[in-house]
Amino acid sequence: MILGRAELLGDEEAARVIREQVKRINEYITQLDRGWVESRKVRKFLRRHDKD
Numbered sequence: 001m002i003l004g005r006a007e008l009l010g011d012e013e014a015a016r017v018i019r020e021q022v023k024r025i026n027e028y029i030t031q032l033d034r035g036w037v038e039s040r041k042v043r044k045f046l047r048r049h050d051k052d
Helices: 004-009 011-050
Strands: none
Touching: 004 011
């Protein structure tokens, strides 16, 4: 949605900057998703191997 609006600005430089920022945000989200999945796996492992 943001990318589409950026293209409609008619300002190629502004659209380029917005595209770059959207790409960075998507990369951050991907990293957070991977971290969440990994932390979930670790929690599951710890629960299975809890000696209490």
